[in-house]
Amino acid sequence: MWGRFDGGHLVAACHVAANLVPVQAGPEDAAAFAQRALTRRRTASTIVGPQSAVRPFWDEVGPSWGRARDTRWDQRHLEIAGPPAVRPDQGVRAGVQGDLGTLYPACVAMYTEEVGVSPEAGGGADLYRARVAQLVGRGWSFVRYDGDELVFKAEVACATEHAAQIQGVWVPPHRRGQGLATEGMAAVVHQVRARISPTVSLYVNDWNHAARGVYERVGFVETTRFATVMF
Template sequence: MLTTRHGVRPLGVADLDAFLALTSRSPVVNVFADHRARTTNLEPRWLGGEMWGRFEGGDLVAACHVGANLVPVEASADDARAFAERALTRSRSVSTIVGPHEAVEVFWNTVASSWGRPRELRWRQPHLQIDGAPSVEAHPDVRRTTRADFELLYPACVAMYTEEVGVSPETGGGAELYRARVQQLISRGWSFARFEGEELVFKAEVACASPYAAQIQGVFVPRERRGEGLAVSGMAAVVDLVRREIAPTVSLYVNEWNTPARRAYERVGFRESARFSTVMF
């Protein structure tokens, strides 16, 4: 029975099938939420937060992941506003709002006066995907990383995160947690890199995956090696590996102003399929 405003309530294990049917409407765009649902069964203790659902006539019509990341799922402007009004009944706990542009914009406009000034707003990030062979040759030396690569890989992960987010993942005593995250990606087979001797020259990771898609994060080439085409051949290799062994479609989203990265992804064969927005605190 629904007892909350606007037909919004937390979802649980009994809602899993309906939730997966919802994410399947746009399975590539919704890969993060799909992944979280499949790996937690929507159990709050495993989610580390909540998954809210909005219902109309007993049917689940939209959802919102509320953890460290707040992510609207298949949310119209009206749905996003309803989720925002629920969010305003509690203090802000999320560090990032991210998802399709329209839903994020409506959500943010509703909570902005109460949630304080964000550290950064990234309004129109192209969401890209590829579901076929890359348009360029993959570099044969790109491979899954192993625990033996950790000492070369970890500094590149820190450098990428710091450059992308604007703050080191080790800030505030976060080094141990971030090291564990990098090791987890290695263990899953979701970390890829190319090395030249003792030098890492390219890396990328799978952030999340479903039976339909895998989302790439952490694409990085050291500053002194940029402009050599390492990201193009490296990403072509990652696309091949991921499509063959993890999921049939590969996606990512990129900052609108990052022209070199956008050109590299275009050369590989990625095409824009949506626009994302990110609000960072």
């Protein structure tokens, strides 16, 4: 974690790991973090954060770090801090370890569809499976079954006492358009607000109109724009 200080007071930070994330960073802060990043080799596979910070960071490091695999400059950050606007699906529940046989392949499919590369690539299967199991163990994984078929899933990626961020929202392709995601997300919002955090957030690509429609129906509202650079 890097920090930028003004008169001894921390004014901005940058999380530096597989994900590089500027935190409360204005354009000057982001440029300063970028100069620090250029003193070492790139280890991040993703730069993600508020659009206003990711752009100036990338402007500085782009010529040295090389061509990105994908850039997503217009991602909507959404929040809901009240009850969902539609009826929650009563079949959505917290995942348990016994679900991993169907849940793990669904997580791989979602990640591959969203990111464009499998999380198992390069020998990452064990680490990714451990992460999925960790979220289940925390009670942060949500599933909906129709018989033996997993038809909806989502996870809490991270949470504080103030807010939780949702990731990995997925419905199998042949079950899309049936309302599973809308009522499923309503259930996730209801359950997360009841036992994890009062505000539920996520971010979605501008071009994903189907997902944006789901979140709008549930009651999410846009608060800012994110951007992501992937290597």
